Amino acid sequence: MIDAVCTYGGERHTFSILKFQMLPETEIEKFRQFLQCPECEGKAYYRKRSSDGKVACFGSRYHVAGCDEGHPSTQRDRETRHSVEVNKVISDADIISIDFMLANTKKPVIEEQAVVPTSTPTPPTKNANTSGKHTRNIEQSKVKVLGLEKILNSLMRGSDLAESSTLIELDTGYKFKAKNLFVNFAEAEPSANAKEAKPKMYWGTISHLDKELDWLNPSDCNDVGIPISKYKSIILERFNVSEGRQLEGAGIILFGKCFWNSKKTRKIIELWNSDRIFISVLED
Ligand SMILES: [Zn+2]
Incomplete structure (x- = not known):
């Protein structure tokens, strides 16, 4: 995808990849969970330039069948x-x-x-x-x-x-x-606290991680955070991930509990253990 539509703030704004990657990092962080395919409106992701020189790009794991932007692979x-x-x-x-x-x-x-x-x-x-x-x-x-x-x-x-x-x-x-x-991240309903939460299988795609790779942020919504620090080394090794960019746009499913953080500003999805998670890293 050369362009993506950003719906941040309830407005629709089309960004070219060239323009988007030039934005200040704070803007990118703000907008990246509001991206869509310009043709089929499938939830989209932004991948930054990689350390080994792969260019920045937009993409979507949700193109509908027949969408011209969804190149066969x-x-x-x-x-x-x-x-x-x-x-x-x-x-x-x-x-x-x-x-x-x-x-x-x-x-x-x-x-x-x-x-x-x-x-x-x-x-x-x-x-x-x-x-x-x-x-x-x-x-x-x-x-x-x-x-x-x-x-x-x-x-x-x-x-x-x-x-x-x-x-x-x-x-x-x-x-x-x-x-x-099975619950998509966008439909996750948090319990008041971890104790009351019943585990479910949550799924969706990853938008981006923080610098320390301690948190996964879904593309499907912007109010969910998945802490992985406890199992980070196991998970990154199993899915052969060495930098955060590799998880931008990855599909993910995990068994875990969803509850509010203490300030009730963010939904936390806590992993059950390191086995009950699968990440579909983009193959390119
Ligand atoms: Zn599409």
């Missing part, structure tokens, strides 16, 4: 494929079980489909830190296992998952309707 093709696949899973399966470790391995992602008959012990999941000795009380339910990458890609590409009543199993015995579990 292998990454977008994969996201679209995942969206189609997840829609099929929703119509076929009774329960979708999330394997958090599936997204965290660097090996090719292989997902299994299992018809689980009564009283058959479930084989222990690879790398799962559960006891592995439980027996599922699912009678003839069709269970499909999905990793976070497919789930995130399908949500970003507008699959039916966000509105679906399909049951999602996070941990054995803990099931939620998909539509009650």
Whole structure:
């Protein structure tokens, strides 16, 4: 995208990338969470110039199908494929079980489909830190296992998952309707404090980070902050990130709690742990 529309202050102003990157840093920080694709109005991001000389650019992970600004790429093709696949899973399966470790391995992602008959012990999941000795009380339910990458890609590409009543199993015995579990950052409803907050799967895209890479700021809204300092080194290493710019425009899904900060000025989304997060870094 050569241009992006900025909706800051309720006005629509079109910036060229050349003009936007010349703005003072304070203006850029103010405007960057209000950017849209000029054609399809999909939420957009700004990526600053990289330390190794990659130019600054605008982009969007949310171009609608057919938007001329949404240039085809292998990454977008994969996201679209995942969206189609997840829609099929929703119509076929009774329960979708999330394997958090599936997204965290660097090996090719292989997902299994299992018809689980009564009283058959479930084989222990690879790398799962559960006891592995439980027996599922699912009678003839069709269970499909999905990793976070497919789930995130399908949500970003507008699959039916966000509105679906399909049951999602996070941990054995803990099931939620998909539509009650997956929440875009823009729709996050904070509890009064961390204690009262119920964890959900929050998703969206990252606009930018602070200089220390301690906070992720979503593109989808400007009132949410995700502190990652506690797990920073693990997360940055897992997703192969060495500078903040690499996360500008990245898709993200995480399991966590949303609550107000003490001044009630900002919604905090606190990660559950370092495993229950997936980041779809831009491949370019
Ligand atoms: Zn677009």
